[in-house]
Amino acid sequence: MMQRESFLSLASITAPFRVFWTAVRDLFDEFLLLTFANIIWAALSIPLFSIAYVAMVSNAAVPAAAAALAGVIPAAPAFAGLYVLSKRISEGRASKLRDFFAGMWAYAGMAWRLYGIWMAGFVLILWNLGFYAGVPGLLGGVLIGFFLYLFMLWSALIIYAFPLMVLQERPSLRQIGRNALILVMSRPVYTLITMLLMGFVLVVSSVVLVVPFLLFAVALLALWGVRATQYLLDEAREQQVAASESAPPVEERGRRGQVRPK
DSSP: OOOOOOTTOHHHHHHHHHHHHHHHHHHHHTHHHHHHHHHHHHHHHHHHHHHHHHHHHTTOHHHHHHHHHHHHHHHHHHHHHHHHHHHHHHTTOOOOHHHHHHHHHHHHHHHHHHHHHHHHHHHHHHHHHHHHTTOOHHHHHHHHHHHHHHHHHHHHHHHHHHHHHHHSSSOOHHHHHHHHHHHHHHSHHHHHHHHHHHHHHHHIIIIIIOHHIIIIIHHHHHHHHHHHHHHHHHHHHHHHHHHHHHSOOOOOBOTTSOBOOO
16 A cells, blocks of 8 residues: 655655646647547537536536436446546557547447446535525535535545556556545645646636637546546555565565474
8 A cells, every 4th residue: 555645745745747748748739639539528518518608607417417317328438538648648658549439439328337436426416505605694605615525635635546447457446536536645746736737727728718618628637637646556555565665575484483494
């Protein structure tokens, strides 16, 4: 298991920025391919998610939730295709658009379940935040704080969940959830900085500029997620190797506890 990081660790602060820059270089290395993939994702995902957003702004909670959950059907396989493509690019493998479609097909079932569960939880958390915002007094404040914490945790989990789906060998939903939670809790500073940076990029690209979101921003986030997850997995393996090499040799003993000669 990974060791808990120090909140004042310089590596914990600088690592997310280094991982981000690596993802940016990956994007420009395969810019045309990732732009086509991003446009396909946008064509499949944006219509229903746009309806959900408009309904939410209009305080129509039930239609917004229904549209968001329905949006999982086309969006989840498209996300899977982006993450499979991102994995191949991060490994330096030659990639084509057919790899995007192959990823959609291969991981559609897992992506539907994974993204469906996450979206249902996300909608439920937002509904509770909206409900308890109208509750006055200390109780309302405590409950809002609790669901804000859940919102941050739930948002952090998706950073690692989709990459784990393609990085691990045929993982189950339970394994993905467990491992994503371990990564979040074992590296809180790294995760928090990554989440804030991703949130900033997402807001700027989708609300302020719009065009990058349609062309390449989601592909960048997928590359970034794969790189961020792989960084932590590599770090965990290095720690395990270092721990095994530094561990003292175990003495082999006989039935009554005597040490056997080598």
